[in-house]
Amino acid sequence: MPCFFMTTVRFLLLTDTSEHGPYQESEPTVMIEDLLISEGYSVKRGSLFDHLDEDLEASDVVMVEVREPSSLARCNDVRLRSHQPMIIYGVEVPLTTWIKGLNSGSDLYISLPANGPVLRAQIRSLLRRSGLMHNGLSNLSS
Numbered sequence: 134m135p136c137f138f139m140t141t142v143r144f145l146l147l148t149d150t151s152e153h154g155p156y157q158e159s160e161p162t163v164m165i166e167d168l169l170i171s172e173g174y175s176v177k178r179g180s181l182f183d184h185l186d187e188d189l190e191a192s193d194v195v196m197v198e199v200r201e202p203s204s205l206a207r208c209n210d211v212r213l214r215s216h217q218p219m220i221i222y223g224v225e226v227p228l229t230t231w232i233k234g235l236n237s238g239s240d241l242y243i244s245l246p247a248n249g250p251v252l253r254a255q256i257r258s259l260l261r262r263s264g265l266m267h268n269g270l271s272n273l274s275s
């Protein structure tokens with residue numbers, strides 16, 4: 134199928150790393166990043182503690198790893214500064230945390246590990262609803 138994107142969709146992956154410690158790579162973020170890159174998307178990583186204004190402005194979709202309920206306070210900060218679609222994702226996150234995330238401005242949550250085709254369909258659906266794809270087609274394969 135041909136791709137009808139005007140430009141490559143740019144994802145910003147944010148992790149809830151320590152404000153004072155070094156950046157720690159997380160397995161969920163690596164998995165999401167690998168999937169997005171394999172599908173032809175542009176991906177940039179950052180920390181919820183970084184100064185994000187330029188990164189937020191240069192991204193089309195923001196994805197935030199939720200490691201604990203306190204991550205949602207940082208998600209609220211991001212939502213106040215950004216109108217891009219926001220996806221929260223994490224491993225073994227309680228249902229109540231997902232609900233709080235959705236009620237505080239996230240557009241979608243992804244519980245990992247996720248089924249590959251379902252994850253692709255979820256991302257494709259969000260891109261379609263947000264107007265980031267044309268003619269109902271995306272560069273995500275089925």
